[in-house]
Amino acid sequence: xxxxxxxxxxxxxxxLKRRFTTILVIENRRxxxxxxxxYRRKYRGKQASSDNTIRRLVSNFLEYWTVEDRQHTVHHRPxxx
Numbered sequence: 001x002x003x004x005x006x007x008x009x010x011x012x013x014x015x016l017k018r019r020f021t022t023i024l025v026i027e028n029r030r031x032x033x034x035x036x037x038x039y040r041r042k043y044r045g046k047q048a049s050s051d052n053t054i055r056r057l058v059s060n061f062l063e064y065w066t067v068e069d070r071q072h073t074v075h076h077r078p079x080x081x
Contacts (some may be wrong), residue, residue: 018057018067021049074080 021039028034032055036048051056061067
């Protein structure tokens with residue numbers, strides 16, 4: 001029970017952080033540097049996401065309208081025998 005609750009809290013924290021970062025990018029006219037500075041101003045002592053992460057979040061948001069990570073489908077070769 002505690003593990004499920006803990007996982008949900010972690011998921012919610014990550015989701016809110018991603019959403020806030022995506023909003024900052026849009027507000028700062030897609031400037032990654034300005035977004036990182038604004039994030040560090042709001043959350044003192046917390047490291048801002050890397051530029052690649054911010055670009056990926058924005059790309060996912062613009063393409064899929066979500067800040068969730070997209071699950072990649074892995075195709076396996078069929079087994080013979």
